[in-house]
Amino acid sequence: xxxxxxxxxxxxxxxxxxxxxxxxxxxxxxxxxxxxxxxxxxxxxxxxxxxxxxxxxxxxxxxxxxxxxxxxxxxxxxxxxxxxxxxxxxxxxxxxxxxxxxxxxxxxxxxxxxxxxxxxxxxxxxxxxxxxxxxxxxxxxxxxxxxxxxxxxxxxxxxxxxxxxxxxxxxxxxxxxxx
Numbered sequence: 445x446x447x448x449x450x451x452x453x454x455x456x457x458x459x460x461x462x463x464x465x466x467x468x469x470x471x472x473x474x475x476x477x478x479x480x481x482x483x484x485x486x487x488x489x490x491x492x493x494x495x496x497x498x499x500x501x502x503x504x505x506x507x508x509x510x511x512x513x514x515x516x517x518x519x520x521x522x523x524x525x526x527x528x529x530x531x532x533x534x535x536x537x538x539x540x541x542x543x544x545x546x547x548x549x550x551x552x553x554x555x556x557x558x559x560x561x562x563x564x565x566x567x568x569x570x571x572x573x574x575x576x577x578x579x580x581x582x583x584x585x586x587x588x589x590x591x592x593x594x595x596x597x598x599x600x601x602x603x604x605x606x607x608x609x610x611x612x613x614x615x616x617x618x619x620x621x622x623x
Contacts, residue, residue, distance in 0.1 A: 455562075455565070455567050456568065457567060457568040457569070457570070457618045458562060458567055458568075458569050459569075459570050459571070459572050459596075459611065459614050459615070459618075460569060460570070460571050460592075461571070461572060461605075462573040462575060462579060462583070463573065463574075465552075466551060466552070466555050466571075467549050467550060467552070467555070467582070467583075467586060467588075468549070468551075468552065469549055470547075470548055470549060470550055475503060475507055475519065476500065476503060476519070476520065476539070478548050479543070479548070480500075480539065481496050483535070483538050483539050484524070484529075484535065484539070486538070487531075487532070487535040487538070488524075488529050491529070495527040496527075498526060498527055499523040499524060499526050499527045500523065502522060503519050503520075503522065503523040503526075506519055506522050506523075507519060511598075511603070511604045512574070512598040512599050512601070512602055512603060512604055513574060513576055513598055513604075516539070516576065517536050520535075520536055520539045520540070521536065544585060545581075545582045545585030545586050546585060546586060549582060549586060550586070551586050551587075551588060556587070556588065559588055559591040560591075562591070563591055568593055568618045569591050569592050569593065569618075570592055570593055570594040570595065570596065570614035570617055570618050571592050571594075571595045571596070571614070572596040572605060572610050572611055572613075572614045573595070573596070573597055573598065573605075574604045574605055575597050575599065576597070576599045577597060577599050577600050579595060579597050580592070580595055593618060594613070594614050594617030594618060595614070596610045596611070596613040596614040596617075598610065601613060
């Protein structure tokens, strides 16, 4: 008598989302990143907490209505202009400066062990995410980039989930053998 392989043994590939699946922002807010207020206050010390709340709400509305993801400078500019600040280029540069990913982001506790186990089993993995082009660098900085063979990123592909092109791009890159 033969037995069928269990679903776990038959698993060949997995497509993951990134945000709120693999990683989360320290402090709980994706946009703007956690150092936004501190960075802005270094340039414009007169901004109040209420103004920051208004600016962040305007940024959230802008991001929700944009497809694909707008450039970070465009979002920062809109948020700051919403509270009467015409941001100088130095402020925009500071808001977009590179910082180690682990200062702003963290993986969920079970992510590393899950990815290691899938990798051990030979499961191929890719990421499908509405994100900016630097997502692979963020994953590398968090120690998880090595697990993914491909990325389908909205800002790179020019479309957002659930557009089938996102999933097709990642699936094609993994090209699992038919069952």
